[in-house]
Amino acid sequence: xIDCPDPPRLVQxxxxxxxxxxxxxxxxxxxxxxxxxxxxxxxxxxNSLFLAERGYQVIGMDIDRERVNFVASEARxxxxxxxxxxxxxxxxxxxxxxxxxxxxxxxxxxxxxxEQWSNYLAVLSTGGYLxxxxxxxxxxxxxxxxxxxxxxxLLEPGFNVSLYRERPVxxxxxxxxAVRLVARKICENCERLDACSP
Numbered sequence: 001x002i003d004c005p006d007p008p009r010l011v012q013x014x015x016x017x018x019x020x021x022x023x024x025x026x027x028x029x030x031x032x033x034x035x036x037x038x039x040x041x042x043x044x045x046x047n048s049l050f051l052a053e054r055g056y057q058v059i060g061m062d063i064d065r066e067r068v069n070f071v072a073s074e075a076r077x078x079x080x081x082x083x084x085x086x087x088x089x090x091x092x093x094x095x096x097x098x099x100x101x102x103x104x105x106x107x108x109x110x111x112x113x114x115e116q117w118s119n120y121l122a123v124l125s126t127g128g129y130l131x132x133x134x135x136x137x138x139x140x141x142x143x144x145x146x147x148x149x150x151x152x153x154l155l156e157p158g159f160n161v162s163l164y165r166e167r168p169v170x171x172x173x174x175x176x177x178a179v180r181l182v183a184r185k186i187c188e189n190c191e192r193l194d195a196c197s198p
Contacts, residue, residue: 020050021110023133023180030129030182031056035105038123040092041112045071051108052084059104061090099123111135113144117154124185130159134179137169142176145169151179159183 024047031037033056039048042060044067052058052075062068068087075081090098093115102125110133114120124130132151135141152164162184166177 018046020047021133024050024108024110024131027129027131027182028054030106030131032105032128033057035103035125035128037106037108038099038104038120039108039110040090040120041067041110042071042087043067043111045074047108047110048085048087049074049081052081053078055080055084057084057086059086059088061088061092063089063091065089094119097123102126104128106131109133113146121155121158121185126185126187128185130155130181130183130185132179132181132183134177137167137176137178142170142174145176146179147175148177151181155181155183158185158187160186 028051031051036057036059037051039051039058039060041062041064042048043062045060048058048060048071060068060071062071068089071085072087075085075087088098092112095116097119101122104123105125105128107120107124107128107130109120109131113134121130134145137145148166148168152161155161160183161181163180163182165180167179168176169178170176
């Protein structure tokens with residue numbers, strides 16, 4: 001029997017995902033260093049670690065304790081990462097997130113569709129950026145993706161959307177889309193936002 005220091009599924013996944021999302025790399029210049037970045041879910045840390053290495057204060061949250069522990073072990077040996085990265089285990093679809101309103105300058109949501117969008121948008125400060133990239137729609141993922149125009153409609157009128165790309169995925173009748181967007185919060189009171197569920 002071979003003794004593995006990490007569970008094999010994490011090692012295999014980590015090898016495939018060491019690089020940050022290209023979308024995040026392309027948008028990094030928008031980020032404000034004055035307020036922290038919320039990366040939820042942080043998964044195995046590819047985006048959290050990338051941003052923390054560049055001096056951003058990052059709070060990475062994930063529902064999976066094993067993944068959060070993995071990110072913590074990656075950051076443990078680098079002083080810059082330890083200084084700039086905080087991690088938490090949290091149910092990301094909880095009725096209320098354990099975060100103060102308007103406490104983040106950037107909200108980074110990659111490969112996750114929140115059930116309660118209003119919880120996430122409330123923690124973003126006015127002038128802060130939402131960077132969102134859905135899953136790609138491979139296999140049956142299209143069943144969990146938003147419908148055409150659904151995410152954009154959620155953000156109006158409280159956000160200025162500077163980049164919005166939808167790509168149809170799955171069967172035509174599903175009307176599902178993979179989404180990438182960059183939007184800046186322009187109003188503090190965006191209470192009309194409802195849950196986005198397909």
